[in-house]
Amino acid sequence: MTVLRRRRRLWTDLWQAVLALCLAGIFLLPVYWMVTTALKTTTDTFAVPPVLIFQPTFEHFLAVYTEGPVLKSLVNSLVVATTSTALAVLIGAPAAYVLARFNFRGKADLWFWIISNRFISPIVVALPFFLIARDLRLLDRHPALILVYLTFGVPLVVWLCVDQFRAIPREVDEAARVDGANLGQVFFRINLPLAMPGIAVAAILAFITSWNELMFALVLTSTEARTAPVEAANFMTGFGIRWGPMMATGTLIVLPVLLFALLVSRSLVRGLTMGAVK
Amino acid sequence: MQTPSWRRFGILMSTLLMTALLFSACAPAAAPAAAPAAAPAAAGGEWSLEQAAAPYAGTTINCVFLDRPGYRAAIELIPEFEAATGIDVNWEIMPYENSREKQVLDFTGMTGNYDCILIDVVWIGEFAASGWAVPLERFYNDPALADPALNLAGFFPILLESFGTWDQVVYGLPFDNYSGVLFYNRCMLEEAGFDGPPATYQELMEVYGPALTQDGKYAYALQSRRGETQSADSFMRVIWPFGGSLLDENFEPNLMAEESLAGLNFRQELMKYMPPDIVEWDHDETVQGLAQGNVAMITEWSAFNAYFTDPETSKIVDCIDYAVEPAGPAGSRPALGGFSLGVSANSSPEKQAATWLFIQWVTSEAKSKDYIRAGGVSGRMSAYEDPELQAQYPYFEPLVVSWKEYGNPVFRPRFPEWPAISELIAQTGTEMMLGSISVEEGAQRLNDQIRAILEEAGYYSGDRPKLQ
Amino acid sequence: MRHKFRVNWPAFSLIAPAIIVLLAIGIYPLLFAVNISFRQYQLTKQYLGTGYVGLQNYITVFNDPLFWESLLRTGQFFLLTVPLQIVFGISIALFIDSIRWRPLSFLLRVLLVLPIAVTPTVVGLIGRLLFNRDFGLMNYLLGLFQIAPVSWLGEPVPAMLTIALVDIWQWTPFVALVMISGLAIVSPDVLESGRLEAGQGWNLFWHVQMPYLLPGLTAVLILRTADILKLFDMVFVLTRGGPGVSTELVSVYVQRVGFRVFDLGVASAQAILLLLLCIVLSRGYIRLFYREVEA
Structure with missing residues (x-):
């Protein structure tokens, strides 16, 4: 009896393991294929049937490295995404705190208005922003992108942090007020540290979204401030696609984010699902 | 009475001019070899690149380049220019598909990133009329900047005219030059019993098509992906040989003309001898198709030759051969394309002068052979008379014949409205090929749309001269 | 007892930066776009x-079948992807939930994060x-089952399926999470107690877990609605809206009119209409679902 049951359990486990492996395979395959293509010679890339075991070559990475613009674009992406995320937190977190703590007329509308920025298609903003940035002489410079990325950064932070601040008991605030702290101090010294987990989640999401963004970057940058996704899109040409360097570039863009995402996967899952399940 | 004397005068003048040019052409070509940057200022009055560039040493200029052989060739030559002049030449490689947008955004966004701009044959009207490109006479009439060996008349006239000149003003010097050429796989043709390529499109369809399309191989591929590839390489390529045209002599859209429709219907029928997903084929797929031995013939830009002769990218190194594009009922009308380099109006005067010196140098007769050896296709006539180069590059012959005899400067109109029209043709043209709209419906729709664009631009009201 | 209107300045100063920034980069550009949408604004035809x-621009848009077709196509894309993402997402979630060996379910959950983080352009x-x-993995895999190669990106229907498959790959994990x-x-x-009442399997899921x-x-x-209305980068790189216009979703089309044809006037009019659609949809959705937040 117990032997039979144990055996059935074993089968279930085995069956589940196989299915899990298949799932993992499906979700990892495209990324795996990108990385291996980046390491294949051009001849191996075109081989039919596909070559699975091959002598890896770093020529494509070397080509990407010596040609230069990809590295520069990665630095640009890093600068823009980091600055924009920091600003979004700096601007969004206090707003979220106020929305969580105070009641005032029009609060619901204000909240809705801030959040609704997340639903606006970037093309709606990109068109006029191009002309505005032109008049301000901000085209092809970091500030233009940093600013425009706040259109999704700030709402994201507000959305995810309101709950976080709500979870902090009001008594904490009141105790501090009794000790003579003003609102700013209450927020920055007490609430902000307590809300860090939620803020981190929002910051991670805002960073990844900025890092991955293409439409604004395509319109607002050209040479100097060009970001990594634009550089990647540039490989798509009708006149001789260089698959190796293209996939090497893709790898350089994606791998850091993936490693980062793995490191903080717990927070990331929370961030992705927090708005969804209450 | 008057004509003969005028003619005689003309002959006299042109002889004089030629002699002068000949002399001046020889002088600087020899100079650098004799005295490499030793004391350029010595002979007062004699022009030298070093001297002309002296005020601009240390200037940095940015060029718009594509990822194509002609640009890689220029990149190989650039260090020589930098060493001679002290001018830093930077380049930004971008895909052709984005290059017009990038430049337009740079011109209209006042970012001034690009000094040395790239002018496609179909952009010259737009760039010139919008004031984005500087008329080059400012430089070639300036003795301090103009190389006496410049010799504008040494370019193939069709090239300088079509992608350097707009409304009789020169804006760019031909740099990356193309003619459509019939590339074919001689081995495949011989195997099927042909001892030469088809001379006419009719032959291609009726004889070569059925014989060469089998076992997953196709007789012909016509790059047709939506974009300039569809409108220029595919759509216009079938209109002209059948006697059709985009516009008639009164500037009215002419796609509903019998000849234009015949060309488009021909293309539709010819698709049965092309790969099934031809509508998604861009240059890359088409060149690959021939190079990998899957397609027997393609009509592609001359610039692709390097792909077929390099064993690393081609399986048909020993089989590649060339001919002039097949003729239609109206004769052979090969595709004409290419780019000139121009000077951006947004750049500072110093950068503009430095840019001019670079353009003048890289397109010069003196450098033309080096440029060809590095993989470029020069626009200089003299380069193609070199027997050694002729032997090395067998595709020269159809190329030169196409430029000299069949050159069609309005293969695509060059007026500022072309990019908008091209966008429409690219869309409707692909829809036609996919069968989601009939040829006649599509042609009618395009006619209406094109007329609306030209109407709005003021061509019919007489507000604007009818320039192509 | 209502208070008289009174501004809490310290609180206001905390929320003000967000309001100012969003006014500057959210509202001002919008007003700017509205302004342009009533003007002739062709970047390449400054004469x-x-x-x-x-x-005029709005009339052009209303009479432009391409715009409406691209919207319709976006709707089709939604219907093609979202239901499958939900079905697969729930199935994967139930599966992971049923795994008893902790490390395995943890590993799978971590893996699910990856597709979402991959840059859509890449x-x-x-x-x-x-x-x-010719040399793609998909056709090779199909070939193993004796299925003839499909020109995925070369024909209208396969191309639509391709972008849908890619979207499903990237976003099913999100639904699952x-x-x-x-x-x-x-x-x-x-x-x-649900097990006692409803038994196992489908009944348990439908009556107990589903709510x-x-x-x-x-x-x-x-x-997903908002994301699909915004979807641009992946399609722009994968098909550029082609072949023909068969994968030209609305964002791709508006971008083309704005930054290829450079008709900013018409593009702005299209963008404004798109914005109205976004507002109507998101307002509806948010009111429907986030009611308690506003209380």
Whole structure:
């Protein structure tokens, strides 16, 4: 009896393991294929049937490295995404705190208005922003992108942090007020540290979204401030696609984010699902 | 009475001019070899690149380049220019598909990133009329900047005219030059019993098509992906040989003309001898198709030759051969394309002068052979008379014949409205090929749309001269 | 007892930066776009000037079948992807929930994060590689089952399927993650008593677990709707809207009119209409679902 049951359990486990492996395979395959293509010679890339075991070559990475613009674009992406995320937190977190703590007329509308920025298609903003940035002489410079990325950064932070601040008991605030702290101090010294987990989640999401963004970057940058996704899109040409360097570039863009995402996967899952399940 | 004397005068003048040019052409070509940057200022009055560039040493200029052989060739030559002049030449490689947008955004966004701009044959009207490109006479009439060996008349006239000149003003010097050429796989043709390529499109369809399309191989591929590839390489390529045209002599859209429709219907029928997903084929797929031995013939830009002769990218190194594009009922009308380099109006005067010196140098007769050896296709006539180069590059012959005899400067109109029209043709043209709209419906729709664009631009009201 | 209107300045100063920034980069550009949408604004035809043309641009948009077709196509894309994402997402969530060996379920959950984090532009590039007709992995795999090669990117219907498949690959994990956290709310007691009443399998899922998934499901619908109306990068790189116009979703089309044809006037009018649609949809969704937040 117990032997039979144990055996059935074993089968279930085995069956589940196989299915899990298949799932993992499906979700990892495209990324795996990108990385291996980046390491294949051009001849191996075109081989039919596909070559699975091959002598890896770093020529494509070397080509990407010596040609230069990809590295520069990665630095640009890093600068823009980091600055924009920091600003979004700096601007969004206090707003979220106020929305969580105070009641005032029009609060619901204000909240809705801030959040609704997340639903606006970037093309709606990109068109006029191009002309505005032109008049301000901000085209092809970091500030233009940093600013425009706040259109999704700030709402994201507000959305995810309101709950976080709500979870902090009001008594904490009141105790501090009794000790003579003003609102700013209450927020920055007490609430902000307590809300860090939620803020981190929002910051991670805002960073990844900025890092991955293409439409604004395509319109607002050209040479100097060009970001990594634009550089990647540039490989798509009708006149001789260089698959190796293209996939090497893709790898350089994606791998850091993936490693980062793995490191903080717990927070990331929370961030992705927090708005969804209450 | 008057004509003969005028003619005689003309002959006299042109002889004089030629002699002068000949002399001046020889002088600087020899100079650098004799005295490499030793004391350029010595002979007062004699022009030298070093001297002309002296005020601009240390200037940095940015060029718009594509990822194509002609640009890689220029990149190989650039260090020589930098060493001679002290001018830093930077380049930004971008895909052709984005290059017009990038430049337009740079011109209209006042970012001034690009000094040395790239002018496609179909952009010259737009760039010139919008004031984005500087008329080059400012430089070639300036003795301090103009190389006496410049010799504008040494370019193939069709090239300088079509992608350097707009409304009789020169804006760019031909740099990356193309003619459509019939590339074919001689081995495949011989195997099927042909001892030469088809001379006419009719032959291609009726004889070569059925014989060469089998076992997953196709007789012909016509790059047709939506974009300039569809409108220029595919759509216009079938209109002209059948006697059709985009516009008639009164500037009215002419796609509903019998000849234009015949060309488009021909293309539709010819698709049965092309790969099934031809509508998604861009240059890359088409060149690959021939190079990998899957397609027997393609009509592609001359610039692709390097792909077929390099064993690393081609399986048909020993089989590649060339001919002039097949003729239609109206004769052979090969595709004409290419780019000139121009000077951006947004750049500072110093950068503009430095840019001019670079353009003048890289397109010069003196450098033309080096440029060809590095993989470029020069626009200089003299380069193609070199027997050694002729032997090395067998595709020269159809190329030169196409430029000299069949050159069609309005293969695509060059007026500022072309990019908008091209966008429409690219869309409707692909829809036609996919069968989601009939040829006649599509042609009618395009006619209406094109007329609306030209109407709005003021061509019919007489507000604007009818320039192509 | 209502208070008289009184401004709490310290609180206001904390929320003001957000309001100012969003006014500057959210509202001002919008007003700017509205302004442009009433003008002739063709970047490459400056000789035409930039005068006001009344409703001309809007009339152009209303009479432009391509715009409406691209919207319709976006709707089709939604119907092609979201239902499958939900079905697969729930299935994966139930599967992971049923795994008893902890490390395995943890590993799977971590893996689910990866597709979401991959840059969509790069996803498009990978798509070009996998769906290449001649040497792509997809056709090779099909070939193992004796299926003739498909020209995925070369014909209208396969091309639409391609971008849909890629979207499903990237966003099913998101749906799964949301569903997993929904399932986590179901307490063991509820589950146990549910087992007694409804038995195992489908009945258990439908009557006991499903109600807990509904909020997440609504959220998924909202977010996916907004994302698909915005979807640009992956399609731009993978098909550029082609072949023909068969994968030209609305964002791709508006971008083309704005930054290829450079008719900013018409493009702005299109963008404004798109914005109205976004507002109507998101307002509806948010009112429907986030009611308690506003209380």
